[in-house]
Amino acid sequence: MIDVLIRGASVIDGSGAPPFVADVGITGERIAFVGRDQGARAPQEIDAAGLLLTPGLIDPHSHSDWSILGNRDALSTVHQGVTTEIVGNCGVTYAPIAEGDEETARRALAAFGYEGEVRWHSFAELLSVVHGGGTAQNLAWFVGHTGLRRAAERERGDLVSTMERHLQEALEAGALGFSSGLEYGAGRNAETAELEALARVAGRHGAMYASHIRNRDAALSQAVEEFFRVVHAGGLRAQLSHLNVRHRTGAAEGAWAEAVARLERERRSGIDVLADMTPYPDGIGLAAGLLPEWLLSDGEQAAADALRRPEVRERVRADSDRYWRFVHSGQWDRVRLAVSPATPEWEGLTFPEIAAANGTDEWDAYFDVIAASGADLGAVQFMGALFAPDHVAEAVGHDLFLLGVDGFTSRRDGILGARTPHPLFFHGYQHFLGHHALRTGTLTLENAVHKMTAAVAAHFGLRDRGRVVEGAFADLVLWDQRLLRETDTFVMPERYATAARHVWVNGTPVVTNGARTMHRPGNRLERVDVT
CATH class of the missing domain: 2.30.40.10 (Urease, subunit C, domain 1)
Structure with missing residues (x-):
């Protein structure tokens, strides 16, 4: 029938x-x-x-786990033909959660439309909450290294063995593997040895590793080397997340080509590894990524409070050469405020526009946003003009690059409707097909579809x-x-x-x-x- x-x-x-x-x-x-x-x-x-x-379509690099509890119907993504998303990327997942961190997680998720309480702690419990309420699309999950590390730190036992235990539990709950984000948060503090220890746990389960590597600028080659050290430690299948270089941030001439050549060599040697690329020259980023560890060490609220003091602001100005390094050189015109629960009236504005409206310079505008955020500091996000268009096209067309949007499912109403004013969330998948395949010929339509469907399913083991x-x-x-x-697909749609x-x-x-x-x-x- x-x-x-x-x-x-x-x-x-x-x-x-x-x-x-x-x-x-x-x-x-x-x-x-x-x-x-x-x-x-x-x-x-x-x-x-x-x-x-x-x-x-299957997105190999999604952050829809941030917004799915506020958008179970996945409105922006299913309208673009997305039926499966690989989530839990860049090390940031809201499980496992240690006792005492529930309110921090709740506040972060509230910025993405979630109106409930956080009553889960384990990764398995988070999956039960998400899938117990139903989702429009299929989801396959990584557990985030940042979540593993923060939970282990709060439990105050042996750091690495506690992380290994949490990873073991997540893998038993069905996680694909673990992801890391090594440019911000707890990932900055991770030593290669602890990542290798986790890789060995993942390897015993036939699991995967995906990484937002430690540096895609002046130290790209060292970051790629670290990535493969972790991969080899566990004998893992792997995904090198958004392997690109940010425009005018100090990457050596030819650094990206050398990184891709290393990817190709590892594939030829038998390592099942691929990379992915975003559709636009623009991309999202965590505002806290610019801040030094000495400021963040006592938590989000303490960091926000400290930035009300002029002497702290001056010290941070001088210690800001990290993450989006073009900001350190004064290129604030490339940065828009995308998500800011405490100052929603500034969302969508560039930092020069925020500064002009408030009679400050861009750094003080940034500090004002962070100071106002308080305990919600971790929810503050940027939208940046990150990449040169020809660099995007080169990566999109490369045989070893899958096509990932690096966004999250959104909607036109409510909190998410007010906080995602960029075509990335509403056109990103169609941009790969309409712009890169049908209009500019970066790749053929059948190849684009392959890199967004069967190639993703095969690599991530989606039977x-x-x-x-x-x-x-x-x-x-x-x-x-x-x-x-x-x-x-370069403009925000009206629907x-x-x-x-x-x-x-x-x-x-x-x-x-x-x-x-x-x-x-x-x-x-x-x-x-x-x-």
Whole structure:
């Protein structure tokens, strides 16, 4: 019995092969057949002549775990054909949480629309809360090193062994592996040896490692070397997160090409490692990343309070050459305030604009934002003009780069609607397809689809995902290719993306005729052995 029959679509099946015309049948959660069967009938039949059918898009680098509790219907992403997201990246997950840190986590999540309390502590408990309430899209999870380290620090036992125990528990709960973010927060303090110890735990489970590496500027080569030391320590499959260099921040000539060459050599040696790239020259960042460790050592509230004092501000000005290093050289015009719970009236403005409005310079404008944030300091986010467009295109087109948006699912109303005023969140996935594939030819459409579907599923071990083939899960998108090509993805849309006319997750429609159905058929996807 066929439940849904899609007739006469132009199919790009995710393999990288050219499109072909076929009928596709869905039965329950699975694709029942792919071919031409004029005699088939179904309760729901869709005339797809002239439309493009692809697998549901899979984001290899998402932060939707920050916002999913405030946006279970994943409005900005499912409207773009996203059916699965790999979350828990860059080391930042809100589990495990030690006793006493519940309010810090609650306040951070409230900035992304969550209105509940934080009553979980373990990673397994967080997964139960998220998936117990349903999600529109499938989610596959990393556990964050920052979460592991902060929980271990609060428990005051042996740091590394406590982190290992928490990682073991997360892996047993179904985590893909662990991620790190080594430019900010607790990740800054991590020694390579502790990451190697965690890698050995992950390796015993056949798990993965994903890393926002320690430096993508003047010390890129050293950061890449550290990444592979960790990978080799556990014999891990790995993802080198957003392997790029920020424009005009001190990276040596040819440093990125050398890093990519190292990636290629490791692949040839047998290491299952890939990288990913974001769609725009712009990207999100944590405001706390600019702050020195001596200021943050006593916690967010203490750091915010300290920045009310002029002598502390002067000291921080002189000790700011980290993370977005172009700020240290005065390029504040490249930075917008994206999320600031204490000063929402400044969100969306550049720091020169905030400074002009308040009669200060840019550094004092930044310090004013941080001082006002108090215990919410960790929730303050930037949107920055980070990369040169030709650098983005070069990475997007490279064979070893998957295509990740590095954002989070958003919506047009409520807190999230007020705090994500950039096309990244509403057009990012379509930008890969419409801009990079259809308009500029950075890569072919079938290659772009492959790098957003089957290639991701294979690398992360997501069984029966990412292909339009018989027996696969029916994560599917039916596109209006004209809208995909003609939509201006550089501007904020007035409504949700419209090119994905129909979207199915596990055989259930989440978008029909361009309208959200509000079904929540998403599953939690666990790690499988891909060897």
